[in-house]
Amino acid sequence: MANALSALKSLEFSPLVYSTGVITVLADGIVKVSGLDGVMMGEVVTFENGKEGLALNLSKTEVGVIMLEDSTGLAVGQEVKTTGRILSVGVGPAIIGRVVNSLGTVIDGKEQFPVTDYAPIEKIAPGVIQRKSVSVPLQTGIKAIDAMIPVGRGQRELIIGDRGTGKSAVALTTIMNQKGKDVICVYVAIGQKNAYLAQTTALLERFGALDYTVVVAASAADTAASQFLAPYAGTAIAEYFLAQGKDVLVVYDDLSKHAVAYREVSLLLRRPSGREAYPGDVFYLHSRLLERACRLSDEYGGGSITALPIIETQANDVSAYIPTNVISITDGQIYLESGLFNAGVKPAINVGLSVSRVGGSAQIKAMKQVAGSMKLDLAQFRELEAFAQFSSDLDPKTKARIDRGQRLTELLKQGWDNPMDVTEQIVVIFAGTRGYLDTVQKEQVSTWEREFLEYMQSDDDGIYTALKKEQKLTEDIEKLLKAKIEKFNSIHSELMIGE
Amino acid sequence: MTALIESAIPLQDKEVSAVKTALAKRYSDSLEYSFVVNPEILGGLRITVDSSRIDLSLSGRLSQVSSALQQ
Numbered sequence: 287m288a289n290a291l292s293a294l295k296s297l298e299f300s301p302l303v304y305s306t307g308v309i310t311v312l313a314d315g316i317v318k319v320s321g322l323d324g325v326m327m328g329e330v331v332t333f334e335n336g337k338e339g340l341a342l343n344l345s346k347t348e349v350g351v352i353m354l355e356d357s358t359g360l361a362v363g364q365e366v367k368t369t370g371r372i373l374s375v376g377v378g379p380a381i382i383g384r385v386v387n388s389l390g391t392v393i394d395g396k397e398q399f400p401v402t403d404y405a406p407i408e409k410i411a412p413g414v415i416q417r418k419s420v421s422v423p424l425q426t427g428i429k430a431i432d433a434m435i436p437v438g439r440g441q442r443e444l445i446i447g448d449r450g451t452g453k454s455a456v457a458l459t460t461i462m463n464q465k466g467k468d469v470i471c472v473y474v475a476i477g478q479k480n481a482y483l484a485q486t487t488a489l490l491e492r493f494g495a496l497d498y499t500v501v502v503a504a505s506a507a508d509t510a511a512s513q514f515l516a517p518y519a520g521t522a523i524a525e526y527f528l529a530q531g532k533d534v535l536v537v538y539d540d541l542s543k544h545a546v547a548y549r550e551v552s553l554l555l556r557r558p559s560g561r562e563a564y565p566g567d568v569f570y571l572h573s574r575l576l577e578r579a580c581r582l583s584d585e586y587g588g589g590s591i592t593a594l595p596i597i598e599t600q601a602n603d604v605s606a607y608i609p610t611n612v613i614s615i616t617d618g619q620i621y622l623e624s625g626l627f628n629a630g631v632k633p634a635i636n637v638g639l640s641v642s643r644v645g646g647s648a649q650i651k652a653m654k655q656v657a658g659s660m661k662l663d664l665a666q667f668r669e670l671e672a673f674a675q676f677s678s679d680l681d682p683k684t685k686a687r688i689d690r691g692q693r694l695t696e697l698l699k700q701g702w703d704n705p706m707d708v709t710e711q712i713v714v715i716f717a718g719t720r721g722y723l724d725t726v727q728k729e730q731v732s733t734w735e736r737e738f739l740e741y742m743q744s745d746d747d748g749i750y751t752a753l754k755k756e757q758k759l760t761e762d763i764e765k766l767l768k769a770k771i772e773k774f775n776s777i778h779s780e781l782m783i784g785e
Numbered sequence: 786m787t788a789l790i791e792s793a794i795p796l797q798d799k800e801v802s803a804v805k806t807a808l809a810k811r812y813s814d815s816l817e818y819s820f821v822v823n824p825e826i827l828g829g830l831r832i833t834v835d836s837s838r839i840d841l842s843l844s845g846r847l848s849q850v851s852s853a854l855q856q
Contacts, residue, residue: 290854297853306838321836
């Protein structure tokens, strides 16, 4: 009751001058309207029953409107009115922890959160002057990524691979790792099965990630229009927090389904189609979305939006239309291979083909110091991998390269539900790249890692604190760490070779 | 172009000329006028020129109130 009274008191009557039109065609989620002179592109229009639509096709004789809600109650001949506003999502601080749809309405069964602001779905990305270069790391908690393909706050890093290679898992591990790091996460689910979405939300809740995450969901059961708008809604929500100077992570899972939804909407609007029947502006669809990820300079608040779009390839083909489009837009890609996944390398990251165009600027000095040689070691190992079966017949140098490569590969394997803190990553990668694992049995490397981290947890000789403070590997820290590892290796002879 | 002017009750002569003057200024002198009584708008005026609508009616305001309450 109080809500109603305050709503009445604060009611501002909207413009009394608007445009009207008449529905001429109503089908497939698209409404064709005659009249509606002066309607803007992307303007919200209302139907007689109060439902809303979005004007997307402006032509001489008619306006193509996509329905934002279902079509019940609409009929040909009804009146359509313009509203003078562009599509926006209602946001507020209480949106965190909720599951919303593309229009900002909650769908998790609880009460609507109080809306304090409206964030526009379409917005021009910040220009060059407003930005600052990416220099702060976004820790994913995944060793292979943080060491060799580091992601920075404000970067766009694509996660690309076939179905079932662990793309969503990489994104979810990253979200889980943002606990306590003052990063707000937005997970946009496009075209996913409702059951899978429920599973994902339950997972986020279980790991306490919903305390800092918003889920925007347009499942496979939702209209193509809803799926088309979902990533923009997620970005709008992220921009609300960006304006407050916060760091935000947005995951788009996945943009392949997004392109398909847009293709459906475009074809129904009778727009001309191009390659693979996608509309001509499918590149712009993604480029304008991803350009909104940025790092702002201090005078504009200093916040950032990091984007992790996901693309699903068919048969590992990264040269298909949509994958090449998105690869050229993003600042690097994490390439997941089904071959590696099936061989047990999880996360199935192909380090050779993956790249981060921000690179070392997004790493703390300590990580650069320990992981610098790892990419090269692994590259050399990959060249010699075919000879690993003949290991007894090889010269010592080649054998050493293969041994090192095998141990580093084992070290980089990680459970999706086990994001690792960056200081722990540094100590284990230090052990790997400086050769302290060369004497450990290959199959025992993961056990070594687990037990060594437990050993460090009980007493780390102040190494973790020193690392957190210095952010780099000083001589003293190195000395302490070396001693610690050597001591651990001497105690645990059961993990060493030759026992 | 025809301007359709709807009112809830028949308009007096001076009201009719006031409306005509205002509309002529906004559109053009060659505008044709059609005055209709439509009790459904409850009060005020509702003017439609082609697809442009100027809604100064009571029913228009009431529908805004009802949608504000629904939210």
